[in-house]
Amino acid sequence: LSKNDHQDSKGNPSRNAPPSSSRPQTQAPPQPASSLANTIGNTPLTLLPTLSRLTQCSIYAKLELLNPGGSPKDRVARSILHSLQHPSSTNTPPLAPGDTIYEAPSAQLALRESSEEASVWHTKAFEEGVRGEVEIFADIPALLKRQSGEGNDDDAGSTKHDPDAKSDSIIINITGRAHFANQFESPANYRAHYHTTGPEIYTQMDGQIDAFVAGAGTGGTISGVGLYLKEKTHRPPRVVLADPTGSGLYNKVKHNIFFSPTEREGTRRRSQVDTIIEGIGLTRSTFNWQVGDDAGVVDDAVRVTDEEARRMARWLCWREGWFVGGSSAVNCVAALRTALALGPGHRIVTIFCDSGMRHLSKFWAGIDPADSSAIGDVGEASMAELEE
Numbered sequence: 001l002s003k004n005d006h007q008d009s010k011g012n013p014s015r016n017a018p019p020s021s022s023r024p025q026t027q028a029p030p031q032p033a034s035s036l037a038n039t040i041g042n043t044p045l046t047l048l049p050t051l052s053r054l055t056q057c058s059i060y061a062k063l064e065l066l067n068p069g070g071s072p073k074d075r076v077a078r079s080i081l082h083s084l085q086h087p088s089s090t091n092t093p094p095l096a097p098g099d100t101i102y103e104a105p106s107a108q109l110a111l112r113e114s115s116e117e118a119s120v121w122h123t124k125a126f127e128e129g130v131r132g133e134v135e136i137f138a139d140i141p142a143l144l145k146r147q148s149g150e151g152n153d154d155d156a157g158s159t160k161h162d163p164d165a166k167s168d169s170i171i172i173n174i175t176g177r178a179h180f181a182n183q184f185e186s187p188a189n190y191r192a193h194y195h196t197t198g199p200e201i202y203t204q205m206d207g208q209i210d211a212f213v214a215g216a217g218t219g220g221t222i223s224g225v226g227l228y229l230k231e232k233t234h235r236p237p238r239v240v241l242a243d244p245t246g247s248g249l250y251n252k253v254k255h256n257i258f259f260s261p262t263e264r265e266g267t268r269r270r271s272q273v274d275t276i277i278e279g280i281g282l283t284r285s286t287f288n289w290q291v292g293d294d295a296g297v298v299d300d301a302v303r304v305t306d307e308e309a310r311r312m313a314r315w316l317c318w319r320e321g322w323f324v325g326g327s328s329a330v331n332c333v334a335a336l337r338t339a340l341a342l343g344p345g346h347r348i349v350t351i352f353c354d355s356g357m358r359h360l361s362k363f364w365a366g367i368d369p370a371d372s373s374a375i376g377d378v379g380e381a382s383m384a385e386l387e388e
């Protein structure tokens, strides 16, 4: 179609123009960004019409998968970089050209040998004009041993600066001065969401939010957004954790138990849990999970099975048009249950963390593309009964 196909000579809509209801709403596009870092955030929020209709609520997804790196980790990387450039302690030297930034990937990530998260940090370092060299070697049998509890707790899933130990360790070879990004423990993580994601959601929802639903991998998103919305809104929303099978957080939230200091240390070995859902679930506490006062930011939790998540992912793809990863599907199952529990008329916000493209081999591999059946009984009520 040429530019004029939908206009007559006076610039009015022609007979061939699509009806106004189906035309995209035009908005002034944002001005050019001065760097990649300035394209991070300000992601759209969209209503999920079918889930909303099914629950008679309004369920929205924040499209974090549209960040330049494809996930909300861009916000966190930018915030951690800033904290490294401006350290709070005078004993810590600020990040300088030639320094290396490293992040300990979880054992689970290393097992896939993908080093996805590590490469994200690597890229960000280059963006800011900082040269960093990060090499990760993973010895699979040693990691498996460690995951089964036979390994040495002290260095499990973390970094080791010993090239000779290459055969049984994850090694990050670093030349020059190194800075540990430490997304699990760095306050710059939840602050990224407190200062950007939370305010964006508040503005986009006009402050009218009954529940915010999200999973926790480090805890940064749910704590940062949850804390901001609770402080800012007149009627604070319910903050609901979407937790996959095997994660230790669900029981903690349900029974209102905080991780004890011993538990924090004692369960350090396995920070991510065994499920097809990648990126969320914790069996230990992190600073970013325990943000806030003793009552915590999180009010409630919903347990989601792998099968429920797969069914939801299929539904989102077929019925909503969104091809998302496992954690986004878990979020939607929990959002749906939250909506059903709250009842008609409520406004619920959740997160689309990343695209299904990143989860082809594990999560999407188990989904039959030919199966376009209904969500089934995701949620306590049978969704089939609620269908049109």
Ligand code: PMP
Binding pocket: 215, 216, 217, 218, 219, 220, 221, 222, 278, 279, 280, 325, 327, 328, 353, 354
């Ligand atoms: N989804 C995916 C795919 C992730 O990788 C992560 C982060 N590990 C999350 C959700 C959860 O984010 P957070 O670390 O802020 O808890």
